[in-house]
Amino acid sequence: MAKTYDYLFKLLLIGDSGVGKTCILFRFSEDAFNTTFISTIGIDFKIRTIDLDGKKIKLQIWDTAGQERFRTITTAYYRGAMGIMLVYDITNEKSFENIKNWIRNIEENASADVEKMLLGNKCELEEKRQVSKERGEQLAIEYGIKFIETSAKASIRVEEAFFTLARDIKAKMEKKLEASNPPRGGHQIRASEPQKKPTSWLSRCTIL
Amino acid sequence: MVDFGTGERINRFVCPNDRQLALRAKLNTGWSVKTATLGYSQRTPHTSPLAAEEQEAIVQVIQRAEKLDLSEQQRIGKLVEKLENMRRNALGKTSSQCLLCGDNFGLLGAQKIVCMDCRRLACTKCSIDTLAGRGPRHIYQSSPKRSRLLANVKHLTKRGKLRVRKAFVYSTASREHWLCMICAETREMWKKSGAWFYKSIPKYVLPADNSRISRTKSVRTSRRYKDDDSSSDEERRMWGRRKRANSSTESALDALDQEQHNYHVRNSIYSRQNSSGESQVSREMDSLKTQMSSMTLNETKSCEESGNESRQDIEFSPDATRRESSAGRSLSDWNWSMENKLDERTSPSTSSINSSVFKSINEEKSIDASLGVIELSLTYDQETLTLHCTVYRAKNLIPMDMAGLSDPFCKLNILPNAKMSTRLRTKTVHKTRNPEFNENLTFYDISESDLMRKSLHILVVDDDKYGHDYMGETRIKLAKLKYQNTIYLTVPLENFGQEQKGPVPTTELTEWFDDLWSRGQILLGLCYNTKKRALVVSVVRCVNLLPMDNNGLSDPFVKLQLKPDPNHKKHKTSIKWKNLNPIFNEEFAFETRPTELSTQSLYITVYDKDYGKSNDYLGGLILGGTGSKGLRLKHWLDMIRYPDHRHEQWHNLTEDVLD
Numbered sequence: 024m025a026k027t028y029d030y031l032f033k034l035l036l037i038g039d040s041g042v043g044k045t046c047i048l049f050r051f052s053e054d055a056f057n058t059t060f061i062s063t064i065g066i067d068f069k070i071r072t073i074d075l076d077g078k079k080i081k082l083q084i085w086d087t088a089g090q091e092r093f094r095t096i097t098t099a100y101y102r103g104a105m106g107i108m109l110v111y112d113i114t115n116e117k118s119f120e121n122i123k124n125w126i127r128n129i130e131e132n133a134s135a136d137v138e139k140m141l142l143g144n145k146c147e148l149e150e151k152r153q154v155s156k157e158r159g160e161q162l163a164i165e166y167g168i169k170f171i172e173t174s175a176k177a178s179i180r181v182e183e184a185f186f187t188l189a190r191d192i193k194a195k196m197e198k199k200l201e202a203s204n205p206p207r208g209g210h211q212i213r214a215s216e217p218q219k220k221p222t223s224w225l226s227r228c229t230i231l
Numbered sequence: 232m233v234d235f236g237t238g239e240r241i242n243r244f245v246c247p248n249d250r251q252l253a254l255r256a257k258l259n260t261g262w263s264v265k266t267a268t269l270g271y272s273q274r275t276p277h278t279s280p281l282a283a284e285e286q287e288a289i290v291q292v293i294q295r296a297e298k299l300d301l302s303e304q305q306r307i308g309k310l311v312e313k314l315e316n317m318r319r320n321a322l323g324k325t326s327s328q329c330l331l332c333g334d335n336f337g338l339l340g341a342q343k344i345v346c347m348d349c350r351r352l353a354c355t356k357c358s359i360d361t362l363a364g365r366g367p368r369h370i371y372q373s374s375p376k377r378s379r380l381l382a383n384v385k386h387l388t389k390r391g392k393l394r395v396r397k398a399f400v401y402s403t404a405s406r407e408h409w410l411c412m413i414c415a416e417t418r419e420m421w422k423k424s425g426a427w428f429y430k431s432i433p434k435y436v437l438p439a440d441n442s443r444i445s446r447t448k449s450v451r452t453s454r455r456y457k458d459d460d461s462s463s464d465e466e467r468r469m470w471g472r473r474k475r476a477n478s479s480t481e482s483a484l485d486a487l488d489q490e491q492h493n494y495h496v497r498n499s500i501y502s503r504q505n506s507s508g509e510s511q512v513s514r515e516m517d518s519l520k521t522q523m524s525s526m527t528l529n530e531t532k533s534c535e536e537s538g539n540e541s542r543q544d545i546e547f548s549p550d551a552t553r554r555e556s557s558a559g560r561s562l563s564d565w566n567w568s569m570e571n572k573l574d575e576r577t578s579p580s581t582s583s584i585n586s587s588v589f590k591s592i593n594e595e596k597s598i599d600a601s602l603g604v605i606e607l608s609l610t611y612d613q614e615t616l617t618l619h620c621t622v623y624r625a626k627n628l629i630p631m632d633m634a635g636l637s638d639p640f641c642k643l644n645i646l647p648n649a650k651m652s653t654r655l656r657t658k659t660v661h662k663t664r665n666p667e668f669n670e671n672l673t674f675y676d677i678s679e680s681d682l683m684r685k686s687l688h689i690l691v692v693d694d695d696k697y698g699h700d701y702m703g704e705t706r707i708k709l710a711k712l713k714y715q716n717t718i719y720l721t722v723p724l725e726n727f728g729q730e731q732k733g734p735v736p737t738t739e740l741t742e743w744f745d746d747l748w749s750r751g752q753i754l755l756g757l758c759y760n761t762k763k764r765a766l767v768v769s770v771v772r773c774v775n776l777l778p779m780d781n782n783g784l785s786d787p788f789v790k791l792q793l794k795p796d797p798n799h800k801k802h803k804t805s806i807k808w809k810n811l812n813p814i815f816n817e818e819f820a821f822e823t824r825p826t827e828l829s830t831q832s833l834y835i836t837v838y839d840k841d842y843g844k845s846n847d848y849l850g851g852l853i854l855g856g857t858g859s860k861g862l863r864l865k866h867w868l869d870m871i872r873y874p875d876h877r878h879e880q881w882h883n884l885t886e887d888v889l890d
Binding site for chain 1: 285288296418423427428
């Protein structure tokens with residue numbers, strides 16, 4: 024409890040093995056990059072507190088292993104996630120095709136109103152590109168989610184991606200609570216005073 | 232016995248099939264490739280278990296996450312405590328006072344604000360305008376009809392003093408903005424704790440009990456003695472909560488042990504009382520015993536049921552027995568703390584008898600628990616003129632939704648009462664027919680003369696987005712508290728005949744039930760006509776609609792729509808001018824197949840006709856569909872089950888704007 028914060032958002036990174044989920048997270052949390060490939064074992068998470076519209080938001084970002092053999096462990100973390108980043112590698116056609124499967128995975132395991140986002144990573148490797156930006160955009164539109172091409176190595180738009188997702192979650196939260204529905208199901212004790220209907224026309228709003 | 236292997240594996244001792252042989256021939260590798268191992272590894276490539284170091288790494292991550300979770304739980308605990316403190320420190324007791332600071336309203340006093348969440352009255356200082364500091368863009372995002380009003384109000388807000396006037400202006404718009412500090416804080420808490428996402432407040436640890444839960448009672452005793460009276464109530468409630476939060480982690484064995492102790496205490500009390508030899512008491516005890524035996528029957532029944540429900544309840548406890556035992560344990564704690572509290576005041580010899588006379592209120596009546604039973608205790612404190620009511624749980628409540636479950640909460644009120652502020656409610660326990668409330672609610676300003684005249688009404692209501700459904704009620708005469716400080720009750724719920732049949736007989740009950748049907752009621756008839764192959768909806772009448780026009784009346788009409796409907800048919804009744812209780816008697820037909828009815832729902836909306844501006848929304852209702860519950864569900868199912876019969880039913884209109 025050293026640092027205080029206003030909100031805690033739990034995010035999740037998923038995608039095929041080797042697309043650069045861990046690198047994206049490493050770039051975002053430590054602003055560093057490591058060229059050696061170390062496969063993530065099961066799960067890991069990093070923390071970063073960001074400032075958004077004057078609110079301190081603590082992001083707990085779960086990094087998952089892309090490998091199939093850790094699937095049972097990683098899917099257990101879908102449920103608690105408020106935002107999920109689907110990552111593919113723009114130099115790897117297969118990882119892009121698999122996004123469909125990852126989305127199905129989300130639908131099966133994650134909470135229904137989770138905020139999703141599509142990231143095309145390694146966009147600095149323009150010469151090796153296999154998946155065009157348009158195709159990425161097209162897929163994102165198909166699923167009604169946002170899309171950003173990033174590069175963890177060259178530090179391109181990684182921050183932007185996380186900030187966008189956090190902002191979307193925050194907006195969703197505000198919409199949920201500040202639309203005309205008060206929190207339900209809490210231990211709110213209502214010693215309620217019913218609203219008195221005015222009897223005189225003077226006391227009524229008379230804007231026609 | 233020969234093990235032939237599980238289904239997915241290829242048995243190594245079976246000859247490879249033709250296809251495999253054909254494929255192998257193409258490989259040109261000869262016969263050296265082992266069919267069995269090949270098949271085996273191909274089929275199940277990922278069954279290889281995790282290596283020890285991998286497991287180690289994962290466990291470390293999980294531990295790190297748990298540490299973070301704990302600090303988060305403590306943080307939420309602080310937020311919850313802050314909110315509870317705020318609630319506890321609220322001073323307002325009557326409708327002429329500000330809910331929070333207790334300032335009197337009036338021309339010279341504070342200005343009145345109606346909080347849009349809890350609908351209580353607060354002064355301008357104790358409430359905030361949620362609109363303030365918001366860009367105009369946001370305002371226009373709300374419904375087009377309102378936005379005009381909002382913009383106008385916003386305009387006023389800019390000029391400091393006029394802002395206050397606005398509080399008097401009644402319109403849907405002005406209600407949109409003001410929140411009392413408690414509700415504002417509640418919303419903030421829902422955001423900060425993540426409850427907005429998880430749809431309930433996550434597990435939390437209160438700052439007071441950061442230390443591990445001590446099992447020894449001596450430690451608890453010392454703590455309890457340190458507390459002063461006012462906080463102990465609150466803390467007891469907190470304890471109950473914390474217990475629930477932690478019950479899953481503690482061993483069931485421990486719980487059982489505690490429970491045995493609890494029964495032991497009770498038994499000793501019985502024997503003491505019987506030995507006192509008073510005929511009155513022994514008669515009561517006999518009736519209590521029959522009550523108890525019926526209760527145990529109920530309990531076992533509920534065990535079986537909760538076993539069936541375990542799919543839904545799995546989050547709470549892994550099995551039904553543990554739930555029952557942990558419940559018993561929290562009760563035992565309570566009994567124990569109660570005795571201690573009284574020890575402080577009265578001599579120990581009288582306290583145990585005084586505090587723990589179990590009493591059933593329906594000694595004469597036969598026990599009819601068809602609507603379920605509710606367990607509670609009442610304590611009256613003469614010094615502070617407060618009545619503490621602890622609602623432990625309810626059992627065997629009637630099911631309200633398709634899955635046979637309910638979302639019950641209790642509303643408590645002391646009647647007859649001129650004041651409005653005696654209404655209290657428990658929180659809602661979702662998806663259960665055997666809710667554990669364990670909540671302590673306090674009524675203030677109850678004089679001893681009140682005790683003789685008044686009674687406590689408890690209404691069990693199903694919480695639903697589209698209105699609250701009646702699940703039963705009970706009335707307890709407070710005169711019983713005249714002779715003893717504390718009574719424990721197990722009361723069957725009854726139906727006092729107001730099955731939502733339009734207006735409720737006595738005015739006072741009407742007032743209390745006001746927020747149940749604040750938007751008025753509608754009498755609808757449903758009939759599926761097999762000849763016409765159509766659903767015939769008859770709009771009979773509405774009562775108690777809201778006045779929307781300047782003359783204090785409305786010009787209501789009803790819109791009907793079936794969704795999803797391939798014909799996209801919409802119906803409208805005629806407009807009944809200047810009438811809050813209009814009689815329509817109009818019939819409308821929706822062509823549909825009986826098989827589709829179970830997936831369709833009927834949207835009924837009542838509007839006030841206005842010329843020159845958009846119509847005002849008066850109330851709405853959805854029948855059928857997956858979200859339908861209670862009477863609305865029953866009405867819909869009856870219509871499907873018995874075609875060619877007209878089913879008439881009163882329904883409450885709710886304020887949720889339906890699209």
